[in-house]
Amino acid sequence: MNNDFKTRPDNTLDHVLATEEPLVPSSGFAASVMERITDEAVRAHKPIKFPWRRVLPGMILLVPGLAYMVLQLVKTLIAASATQAEPSAPFIATAIALNPQYLQMLLWLAAAAALTFITWRITQRLVGLR
Amino acid sequence: MNAPAQDKNAGSELDLDLVAVERVVAGDNAAFEDIVRRWQGPLINMAWRYTRDRGRAEELAQEVFLRAWRNLPSWRGDAKFSSWLFALAANLFRTELKRYPTVTAPIDSIPEPAASTELESEFLNASEQDSVRRAVLALPMRYREPMLLFYFHEMDLAQTSRTLKIPEGTLKARLSRGRDILRRRFPALEHTGNKPIMANLKEEVAR
Numbered sequence: 442m443n444n445d446f447k448t449r450p451d452n453t454l455d456h457v458l459a460t461e462e463p464l465v466p467s468s469g470f471a472a473s474v475m476e477r478i479t480d481e482a483v484r485a486h487k488p489i490k491f492p493w494r495r496v497l498p499g500m501i502l503l504v505p506g507l508a509y510m511v512l513q514l515v516k517t518l519i520a521a522s523a524t525q526a527e528p529s530a531p532f533i534a535t536a537i538a539l540n541p542q543y544l545q546m547l548l549w550l551a552a553a554a555a556l557t558f559i560t561w562r563i564t565q566r567l568v569g570l571r
Numbered sequence: 572m573n574a575p576a577q578d579k580n581a582g583s584e585l586d587l588d589l590v591a592v593e594r595v596v597a598g599d600n601a602a603f604e605d606i607v608r609r610w611q612g613p614l615i616n617m618a619w620r621y622t623r624d625r626g627r628a629e630e631l632a633q634e635v636f637l638r639a640w641r642n643l644p645s646w647r648g649d650a651k652f653s654s655w656l657f658a659l660a661a662n663l664f665r666t667e668l669k670r671y672p673t674v675t676a677p678i679d680s681i682p683e684p685a686a687s688t689e690l691e692s693e694f695l696n697a698s699e700q701d702s703v704r705r706a707v708l709a710l711p712m713r714y715r716e717p718m719l720l721f722y723f724h725e726m727d728l729a730q731t732s733r734t735l736k737i738p739e740g741t742l743k744a745r746l747s748r749g750r751d752i753l754r755r756r757f758p759a760l761e762h763t764g765n766k767p768i769m770a771n772l773k774e775e776v777a778r
Contacts (some may be wrong), residue, residue: 470607
C-alpha cells in the first residue's frame with residue numbers, strides 16, 4: 442500500500458476505495474493451481490498415439506496400388522531395354538518418352554509431396570516446435 | 572517504508588521472479604509454485620475487486636496463473652513481471668466479465684448513506700463503504716476498470732496505465748469522470764475531502 446496516501450486520507454472516496462481489507466487466499470489455493478499445472482504439463486508431454494485403426498485400412502488399400510506401380514515400372518524397364526533407347530538418357534525421361542501419362546503422374550506425386558511437407562510444417566508451428 | 576528500501580525490495584522481488592521464470596521455462600514446473608505463492612494474494616484481491624465474489628475471484632486467479640504458465644516464455648523481462656501478470660489478469664477478467672457479468676444493481680438503486688452531516692468528519696461505516704465499492708462495479712466499464720485498478724495499484728497512475736494499456740491522460744480523464752459519477756450518487760463523499768477531486772491525482776503525477 443502506498444504509505445504516503447495512507448497517512449493522508451484527506452478524501453473519503455480515495456480512502457474507501459484504497460483501504461480495503463485484503464482477502465487471504467484459501468489454504469489449498471496454491472496447491473490446486475500447481476495440481477492443474479502438473480496435469481496440463483503431463484498432458485502436453487504425453488505423445489499422441491499413432492492412429493493405427495484409421496490408418497491401417499488406407500495402408501491395406503495402398504498395397505495393391507504400390508504393387509501395380511512396381512509392376513508397371515518393371516514392365517517399362519523391360520520395354521526400355523527391349524527398344525534399346527539411348528543408353529545415356531535418364532530412366533524417367535525414357536519412361537516419359539514411352540508413356541506421356543507418366544509426366545502427369547509425376548506432377549501429381551510432386552504436388553502430393555509438397556502438400557504433405559506444407560501440412561507437416563504448419564503442424565510443427567502450431568505445436569510450437571518450429 | 573522509505574523509498575530506497577522499497578526499491579530494494581522491488582528489485583529483489585524482480586530477481587526472484589526472474590529466477591523462477593527462467594527455471595520454469597527451462598522445464599522445472601515446480602518452480603512456478605514460488606510465483607504462485609508470491610502473487611496469489613494480489614491476484615485474488617484484484618479479481619475480488621472485479622467480482623466481489625470470493626469463489627469466483629479464486630477461480631479467475633487460478634485461470635490467470637494457468638495462462639501465465641502457458642505464456643511464460645513470452646515474458647521477455649523488459650517489463651516488470653508484476654506488470655505483465657496484472658495486464659494478463661486484467662485482460663482475462665475483462666473478457667470473463669463480459670461473458671458472465673457480475674450481478675450488480677444499477678448505481679441509482681444502491682442505498683446512499685443517510686447521516687451525511689455526521690460523515691463530514693468521519694469516514695463511512697463498513698456497510699456504507701461496501702455500498703460505495705459495489706457502486707464502482709455499476710459504473711460503465713470504461714470508468715469502472717480504471718477505478719478498480721487505480722486503487723488496486725495503490726493510486727499509481729503509471730502502473731495503472733501500463734496495465735490498461737492506455738495513456739495516462741486518458742486514464743486521468745476516466746478516473747475523474749468515474750469519481751464524479753460516484754460523488755453525485757453519494758453526496759456524503761463530496762464534502763468530506765479537504766482537497767478537490769484532482770488534487771490527489773496531481774500529487775500522484777508530481778510524485
